[in-house]
Amino acid sequence: MxxxxxxxxxxxxxxxxxxxxxxxKNIITASPEEMKDAxxxxxxxxGAFPDAMRMLERSGLKETIIEESGKKPLLGICLGMQxxxxxxxxxxxxxxxxxxxxxxxxxxxxxxxxxxxxxNDVKIExxxxxxxxxxxxxxxxxxxxxxxxxxxKHVSLSxxxxxxxxxxxxxxxxxxxxxxxxKSGDIGLKLLRNFGALK
Amino acid sequence: xxxxxxxPCLDVRDGKVVKxxxxxxxxxVGDPVECAIEYGKQGADEIVFLDIxxxxxxxxxxxxxxxxxxxxxxxxxxxxxxxxxxxxxxxLLLAGADKVSVxxxxxxxxxxxxxxxxxxxxxxVVAAIDGKKTAEGKYNVxxxxxxxDTGLDVVQWAMEAERLGAGEILLxxxxxxxxxxxFDIDMLNxxxxxxxxxxxxxxxxxxxxxxxxxFQMTSADAALAASIFHYGELTVGQVKEExxxxxxxxxxx
Numbered sequence: 009m010x011x012x013x014x015x016x017x018x019x020x021x022x023x024x025x026x027x028x029x030x031x032x033k034n035i036i037t038a039s040p041e042e043m044k045d046a047x048x049x050x051x052x053x054x055g056a057f058p059d060a061m062r063m064l065e066r067s068g069l070k071e072t073i074i075e076e077s078g079k080k081p082l083l084g085i086c087l088g089m090q091x092x093x094x095x096x097x098x099x100x101x102x103x104x105x106x107x108x109x110x111x112x113x114x115x116x117x118x119x120x121x122x123x124x125x126x127x128n129d130v131k132i133e134x135x136x137x138x139x140x141x142x143x144x145x146x147x148x149x150x151x152x153x154x155x156x157x158x159x160x161k162h163v164s165l166s167x168x169x170x171x172x173x174x175x176x177x178x179x180x181x182x183x184x185x186x187x188x189x190x191k192s193g194d195i196g197l198k199l200l201r202n203f204g205a206l207k
Numbered sequence: 208x209x210x211x212x213x214x215p216c217l218d219v220r221d222g223k224v225v226k227x228x229x230x231x232x233x234x235x236v237g238d239p240v241e242c243a244i245e246y247g248k249q250g251a252d253e254i255v256f257l258d259i260x261x262x263x264x265x266x267x268x269x270x271x272x273x274x275x276x277x278x279x280x281x282x283x284x285x286x287x288x289x290x291x292x293x294x295x296x297x298x299l300l301l302a303g304a305d306k307v308s309v310x311x312x313x314x315x316x317x318x319x320x321x322x323x324x325x326x327x328x329x330x331x332v333v334a335a336i337d338g339k340k341t342a343e344g345k346y347n348v349x350x351x352x353x354x355x356d357t358g359l360d361v362v363q364w365a366m367e368a369e370r371l372g373a374g375e376i377l378l379x380x381x382x383x384x385x386x387x388x389x390f391d392i393d394m395l396n397x398x399x400x401x402x403x404x405x406x407x408x409x410x411x412x413x414x415x416x417x418x419x420x421x422f423q424m425t426s427a428d429a430a431l432a433a434s435i436f437h438y439g440e441l442t443v444g445q446v447k448e449e450x451x452x453x454x455x456x457x458x459x460x
Contacts, residue, residue, distance in 0.1 A: 019301075019305075021301070022303060022305065025277050025278045025303065028278065029278065054330070121402075121403055121404060122403070123330065123374070123404075125374070125375065125405050126209050126210060126428060126429075127209070127210040127212065127252055127458045128208065128210065129208060129456075129458075149282070149283060151330045168208060169209060190281060191281060191283050192281070192282075193247065193281055193460075194281075194460070197281060
């Protein structure tokens with residue numbers, strides 16, 4: 009059972025639709041007990057870093073996520089990926105979940121439109137369980153204005169947008185995608201299937 | 208490198224695609240869900256539904272179409288047509304739309320853009336603008352399906368929509384629409400030159416070279432087309448192969 013964590017940030021149904029399509033059992037939940045019972049967690053998110061952290065703190069789910077992240081695979085998507093890091097700088101410096109060392113900063117891409125919206129190709133920096141079957145040049149759908157700044161060893165897939173954008177990051181059982189696998193066609197579904205197959 | 212997007216648009220009335228198409232392998236001719244699935248297989252980067260339903264019952268049918276599409280097609284889905292309030296946004300987003308496009312209502316009440324952007328995020332607010340050239344060589348914004356000239360300048364309104372929080376601009380040329388003589392390069396350039404958000408070009412494409420021309424002569428981010436895909440004259444895949452040949456970055460399946 010995959011628990012999709014519902015903390016009030018964004019639309020969870022697209023993700024649920026994709027998991028249902030793949031026959032991956034899932035539940036949208038705000039309950040710490042269900043998160044503890046699940047064998048995997050997904051942390052979605054659309055919106056701003058400070059709001060997301062406030063909502064996680066207010067709901068008391070922050071501690072549960074940190075605690076469970078050592079025990080079972082966790083996948084953060086988009087803003088859900090960004091808050092896996094130590095700090096974010098959207099509007100104000102905000103402490104994140106601190107599960108992967110690094111920070112989240114505004115994309116610097118001179119002459120390019122911000123947000124970075126659309127399909128961008130990836131290159132493989134480091135193979136990980138979720139990048140299985142994904143090749144250089146495969147494209148994923150992005151919508152974001154901020155990017156992760158982290159050590160190269162934590163980056164599995166990256167895209168170029170004036171700047172190198174980490175697309176898939178990982179550390180131990182914690183994974184994150186800046187792109188939306190649930191909106192990235194067959195290749196995105198492949199990544200979600202890889203996540204579903206994790207032990 | 209960011210790919211240029213190819214976006215098929217389906218006009219939907221009372222839950223059925225207008226002027227039923229006949230894709231090979233489709234069970235129910237005119238079912239928007241089946242059409243969207245087919246477009247997804249062809250490599251559509253996004254799907255747009257334009258709801259031209261007039262009745263209240265039809266709105267409910269549209270929500271069901273969106274719901275079923277979102278369960279089966281995993282690329283971004285935009286829905287527009289008759290959007291009047293942020294409640295309309297909410298309903299469509301909850302049904303599975305990723306973006307909602309707003310046209311006439313935003314002219315009457317520009318705050319709908321800022322309110323929707325604040326509530327749901329700019330990424331899901333598409334400002335749809337229908338423009339037509341004036342005798343003085345400027346471009347005016349038309350509403351109500353092109354029936355009313357608002358007198359507003361297209362470039363000014365595009366900048367205002369961006370300032371209010373729109374995440375993308377869907378720019379349709381009333382002059383080019385239906386002509387099959389190519390996109391309205393001049394009007395697109397006028398808007399692309401000032402916009403800091405993606406611009407989706409719509410209206411006028413009639414053959415493969417029009418897509419290449421669009422991306423070589425403007426900085427538009429995406430091309431939207433209805434009839435050329437609708438009647439099976441071209442597939443999304445064919446358009447992308449042609450663009451690739453011309454060294455324009457696209458997503459090839």
